Every structure is written in C-alpha cells, then in structure tokens.
Amino acid sequence: MDAxxxxxxxxxxxxxTHGYENxxxxxxxxxxxxxxxxxxWHFETKENLFRAVLSRTVEPYSLDLDLDGLSETEQxxxxxxxxxxxxxxxxxxxxxxxxxxxRDEAPQSDLFARILELYELYRGQLREIIESGQKNxxxxxxxxxxxxxxxxxxxxxxxxxxxxxFAGSTPSAEALLAPLKAxxxxxxxxx
Amino acid sequence: MDAxxxxxxxxxxxxxTHGYENxxxxxxxxxxxxxxxxxxWHFETKENLFRAVLSRTVEPYSLDLDLDGLSETEQxxxxxxxxxxxxxxxxxxxxxxxxxxxRDEAPQSDLFARILELYELYRGQLREIIESGQKNxxxxxxxxxxxxxxxxxxxxxxxxxxxxxFAGSTPSAEALLAPLKAxxxxxxxxx
DNA sequence: GTCTATATACAGATAGAC
DNA sequence: GTCTATCTGTATATAGAC
Numbered sequence: 034m035d036a037x038x039x040x041x042x043x044x045x046x047x048x049x050t051h052g053y054e055n056x057x058x059x060x061x062x063x064x065x066x067x068x069x070x071x072x073x074w075h076f077e078t079k080e081n082l083f084r085a086v087l088s089r090t091v092e093p094y095s096l097d098l099d100l101d102g103l104s105e106t107e108q109x110x111x112x113x114x115x116x117x118x119x120x121x122x123x124x125x126x127x128x129x130x131x132x133x134x135x136r137d138e139a140p141q142s143d144l145f146a147r148i149l150e151l152y153e154l155y156r157g158q159l160r161e162i163i164e165s166g167q168k169n170x171x172x173x174x175x176x177x178x179x180x181x182x183x184x185x186x187x188x189x190x191x192x193x194x195x196x197x198x199f200a201g202s203t204p205s206a207e208a209l210l211a212p213l214k215a216x217x218x219x220x221x222x223x224x
Numbered sequence: 225m226d227a228x229x230x231x232x233x234x235x236x237x238x239x240x241t242h243g244y245e246n247x248x249x250x251x252x253x254x255x256x257x258x259x260x261x262x263x264x265w266h267f268e269t270k271e272n273l274f275r276a277v278l279s280r281t282v283e284p285y286s287l288d289l290d291l292d293g294l295s296e297t298e299q300x301x302x303x304x305x306x307x308x309x310x311x312x313x314x315x316x317x318x319x320x321x322x323x324x325x326x327r328d329e330a331p332q333s334d335l336f337a338r339i340l341e342l343y344e345l346y347r348g349q350l351r352e353i354i355e356s357g358q359k360n361x362x363x364x365x366x367x368x369x370x371x372x373x374x375x376x377x378x379x380x381x382x383x384x385x386x387x388x389x390f391a392g393s394t395p396s397a398e399a400l401l402a403p404l405k406a407x408x409x410x411x412x413x414x415x
Numbered sequence: 416g417t418c419t420a421t422a423t424a425c426a427g428a429t430a431g432a433c
Numbered sequence: 434g435t436c437t438a439t440c441t442g443t444a445t446a447t448a449g450a451c
Contacts, residue, residue, distance in 0.1 A: 191382025
C-alpha cells in the first residue's frame with residue numbers, strides 16, 4: 034500500500050475513534066509510520082486530510098433496492114433489514130458521522146448534504162410503499178404515510194443508537210428488529 | 225455569583241458545545257473573565273474541572289412519577305410524555321452525554337453509571353406497567369413486555385436523536401409522539 | 416482567592432536536503 | 434515523495450506576588 038493510502042486509512046480510524054480535534058497529525062504520522070511532513074505534502078492541511086477521509090468513507094454509501102414481487106408489508110420489512118445491515122456494516126463511520134452532527138462539527142459540504150439526501154431518499158421510499166399499499170387496499174387508509182415512515186425510521190435509529198451506547202446491557206439491537214416489524218409494519222395490514 | 229460558580233457555568237456551556245478536548249482553559253478563563261491560574265487553584269486539573277461540571281449537570285436528573293388513577297396504557301403514554309419533556313428540558317446536556325458515549329469519551333465513573341441506571345429504571349417502569357396490564361387483562365398477553373418496553377424507548381430515543389440532527393427538515397419530534405403512542409401503545413390494548 | 420509571569424510540552428505547518 | 438530540523442502558536446500547568 035502506498036503512503037498516501039496508509040495515511041488515509043490510519044487517519045480514518047483515528048478520526049472515527051477520537052474525533053477530529055482530538056486526533057493529532059503526530060499520532061497519525063506515528064501510526065502510519067510516516068513523517069508529519071509527508072502528511073502535509075499529500076494533503077496540505079489537517080482539514081484537507083479530514084475532508085479526504087470523509088470523502089473516502091462516504092463513497093461506498095449507497096442504497097440499491099430489489100423489491101420485486103414482494104407485498105407492501107414485505108417491502109417495508111426488507112427495507113428495514115437493508116437499513117439495519119447498512120448501518121452495522123458501516124458502524125464506525127455512521128457512529129462517527131452521528132457524533133459530528135451532535136457536536137455541530139459537521140462542515141457544510143457536499144458530503145454531508147449527500148448523507149442527508151440518502152437518508153431522505155430512504156424515508157421517501159418507506160412512505161411511497163405505504164401509500165402504494167393504501168392505494169391497492171392492503172394497508173389501512175387512515176394511516177398517515179409520512180408520519181408512519183418517520184416513525185419506523187426513528188425507531189430503527191433509536192435501536193441502533195441504543196446498540197452504540199449500551200453494548201450488551203439492554204436487549205440487543207437485533208432482538209428488537211422483530212418486535213419493530215410486528216408493531217410498526219404488521220399492524221398496518223388490513224386483516 | 226462567585227468566581228468558582230462562574231467558572232463551572234462557563235465550562236459547562238463550552239464543554240457541551242465543543243466537547244472536552246476542543247475546549248481550552250484559556251477560553252474558559254476568557255469567557256468567565258478570570259485568570260487561568262484561578263481555574264487551576266479551584267480545580268487543580270482540566271479533568272477535575274470536567275468532572276465537577278458533569279457532576280453539577282447530572283445532579284438535577286431524576287424521575288419522579290405520579291401515575292395514580294391512570295389505566296396502564298394511559299400510564300405508558302404519560303411516561304412517554306415525561307421522558308420527552310425531560311430530554312427537551314435537558315437538551316444540551318443529553319446531547320452532550322450522548323456524544324460522549326458515541327466517542328467512548330465517557331469516563332467510567334459514578335456519574336455515568338447513574339445516567340445508565342436512570343435509563344434502566346425508566347425501561348423497567350415501562351416493562352412493569354405492561355406486565356401489570358397483562359395481569360389484569362387490559363393488555364394483550366402475547367406481547368413480550370421487555371421487548372415492547374425496549375422498543376418504545378428506542379423509538380423515543382430515535383425521535384429525539386432525529387430532532388437533534390435534522391432540526392427542521394424532517395417531521396418534528398413532537399409531531400411523531402402521537403403516531404408513536406398510537407402504534408406502540410394503543411395497539412397493546414385488548415379491544 | 417486572585418493575579419502576572421513563566422515553564423514545558425506539543426500542536427499544525429514550513430524549509431530545504433535527498 | 435519522503436525525510437530531518439525547525440518555526441510559531443497555544444495548550445496545560447506552576448511559581449510566586451499581593
């Protein structure tokens with residue numbers, strides 16, 4: 034692996050673990066086994082390095098769906114599973130981004146706009162599926178699709194955050210997925 | 225106000241806004257209009273100051289319930305409202321504590337143990353109410369009380385976190401409370 | 416209790432050899 | 434591209450006057 038990549042990977046790990054301000058370039062240099070000067074040669078400033086790291090981190094973020102042949106409630110459940118998988122597969126970075134948002138350290142940039150956009154896209158999908166089910170009579174019409182989509186997503190986020198914070202003590206995140214589907218998806222069905 | 229208190233309040237605000245590492249004692253001294261040396265005279269180290277700040281912050285955290293004369297589902301809804309009120313009233317510190325947990329910056333201390341304890345206490349309450357309702361036949365017996373309590377709490381946390389991150393864009397936190405109660409409490413009732 | 420002045424360490428960043 | 438040596442600022446912390 035070339036030095037530039039080594040720096041990026043090391044910085045990604047340290048930023049995600051300790052945050053931006055709490056990670057020194059001396060530490061990145063030490064862990065990556067290069068000189069500090071080399072970091073500046075490649076990235077010019079610490080902030081540029083940070084942006085490069087974020088860029089690489091977000092790059093694989095995507096949402097591609099294959100919901101063919103499923104009923105609306107099955108589609109919703111599939112989306113819930115996909116979201117859960119996505120977060121667990123990107124645990125460190127999701128956790129990191131969340132902490133950036135919480136501390137208002139998220140720079141206003143295309144990257145963060147893209148993350149929010151992806152999130153909105155996901156919520157929009159949930160909503161459309163519910164509305165589609167209401168049109169063809171498989172989902173109760175009195176439900177407010179936007180609220181229900183927001184609620185499902187909030188519950189999912191809450192489960193994941195709870196997993197971040199209380200690793201072990203509370204019911205595990207995975208164990209709450211089934212009750213989530215039962216309470217927030219199955220109850221939508223028209224019997 | 226005496227200088228010590230002034231330092232504590234200033235530090236509390238800065239720590240909560242910028243985090244521990246990102247807040248310098250020079251800045252605390254400047255904002256509190258005292259010398260840096262005075263901070264050290266009162267608190268000896270930066271970390272001690274931090275602990276003192278956390279201590280003062282958590283001190284008013286408590287949970288006192290008055291659920292007399294309410295049905296089980298009404299009790300659950302009341303608890304949801306109380307939790308929501310508690311978090312919104314302590315928005316900055318809750319947000320701060322969450323970011324500490326996310327970054328593994330939470331020192332293992334009585335304070336953090338107390339926060340987790342309070343949280344467990346709340347979840348235990350939800351669970352007991354559900355079990356009580358199952359015993360007297362007002363809540364469906366096939367529900368797993370522990371899971372349902374965890375799910376309600378997760379959904380609540382998710383709603384609040386969503387409020388932290390997306391102030392404005394998504395459905396407001398408050399708007400999701402009613403759907404939450406409808407989906408996770410009212411559906412428990414035996415018709 | 417509160418201050419000014421200072422010690423010491425380490426941060427981000429640059430200069431210049433190779 | 435990569436290094437060593439160094440600059441400059443600022444961090445935590447201390448010494449000692451008042």
